[in-house]
Amino acid sequence: MKAEPTALGAGVAEAEESRVAARADTRLMRSLLIGIFLFMTVYALYFARAFFMPVILAFLLALTLTPIVRLLRKRGIPEVVSATLLVLVSIFVFASAGYVLSGPVIDLINNTSSIGQQLTERLAQLRRPLERIMDIAHQIEGLTETSQEPGVQKVAVAQSGFFSSAASNILSAGTSLTIIFVLSLFLLASGTMFYEKIIQSFASLTEKKRALRVVYDVEREISHYLLTVTIINTGLGTVIGLGLWALGMPNPLVWGAAAALLNFLPYVGAMITLVLVTVIALITFDTIAYALLAPAFLVLCDIIEGQFVTPMVVGRRLEINAVAIFIAIAFWSWLWGFVGALMAVPLLVVVKVFCDHFESLSHVGNFLAAQHTAVVEDEADEQDAAAAG
Structure with a gap:
């Protein structure tokens, strides 16, 4: 009579162990599948970036302009009309900015060597403690060059033509921009079509309501964030450009545009802008004390924007x-x-x-x-x- 309960308990324990082992195997298999999926996703994003990059940029641009389209729809303007106008305005702004900034940017790139030489001469007093180390490095470099066999010739690999490479890059950039603006136009003009497709994917009314609420919340919060941050960065770039113009900095429009664009990179973008402006200020102005006014003004603007403006307008929840x-x-x-x-x-x-x-x-x-x-x-x-x- 006692053997039957014991055997029954042993069977239950074995069944429980089997269930636990099966659940562990299921979790392991799921983790492996997720890892393989993530690896394949990264692989696809890297090797198919010519396709994915403009598509994702188009979605981000459409999300940025969605609040404006929604506001105009409440005023009685159809989505097709407002989307077309906004995309045309975006193309005009982008083309105008590229045309105005292309000249100063090309001049800066062409004068990179002279800028470096002027900066070196300006900071000569800071270089003196390092001259001994530089002399040792040059001596080692000289020994390395003389140690080469006299009969050995250096082989230089010829690079492809500059103009053909430039033409290829311009063609690729033009194709990507076309995809971005056209796809953004279609996304903005589609209205509620995607929401209707999402609702049709679910069977019960409860699931449809929940899915629609989640999609609306996500779309509203992201579009609000992107539009607000874009406006803040534009205002920051305008203030920085005007301030640097008042200080006498050359090409203030370039530095204002760079500050607005690079501010989409928190911490890193502000540091890059600060370094570039500091270098140009040091080789432009006569005294180092006056040259440091430009980077100090940048730091002040970044502190006000990062600590007060953006948290107050965007909110802490999306940080x-x-x-x-x-x-x-x-x-x-x-x-x-x-x-x-x-x-x-x-x-x-x-x-x-x-x-x-x-x-x-x-x-x-x-x-x-x-x-x-x-x-x-x-x-x-x-x-x-x-x-x-």
Whole structure:
């Protein structure tokens, strides 16, 4: 009589162990599949960047202009008309900026060697402690060159023609810009077509409402963020350009545009602009004390924008922690170069907002959030719990 319960218990234990082992195997297989999927995604994004880059830029541009299209629709203007006007204005602004800035930028690139020589002469007093090290390096370099066999000839690999390379790059850039603006036009003019397609993908009315609410929330928050940040960066570039013009800096329009564009790269962009402006100021002005006014003005503008304007206008909830920002910039710059670096933070915000709307991905959104944002959310949850109690 006692053997039967014992055998039954052993069978239950074995069945439980089998279930636990099966769940572990399932989790392992799922993790492997997710890893393979992520690896294949990165592989596809890298080797098919000529396709994915303009498509993602088109989506970001459409999200940026969506609040304006929605506002004009409330005024009685159809999406097709407002989308066409906004895309044409975007093309005009982009072409005008490229035409106005092309000359000064080309001059700066052509004068790179002279700028470096002037900077070296200007900072000669700072170079003296390093002269001994530089002499040793030159001596080692001389020994290396003399140690080569006299009969050995250096082989130089001929580079492809400059004009053919430039023509190829211009053609590729023109094709990408065409895809960006045309696809943005279609996305903005489509209206609620994508929302209708999403609703049709679900069977029950509850699932349709939930999916539509999530899509609307994500689209509204991301479009608001992108448009607001674009306006803030434009204002920052305008203020910096006017301030540098008042200080007598050459090409203030270039530095204002660079500040506006590079400010899409938090921390990194401001540092790049600061270094460039400091170099030009040092070789432009007579005294170092006056030359340091330009970078000091940049630092002041960046502090006001980063600590007061952007948090007040955008809000703390969509802020990303610095570690995630640096990792995203490094990853996307490796993947797609400078354009990828500019897209890194907007794409990171897209991922965070999307994760915040799904409980299974909330830990990812919490990791991407800034520290003070998480603290504020925890305090709000505690207050809600206390009120409910």
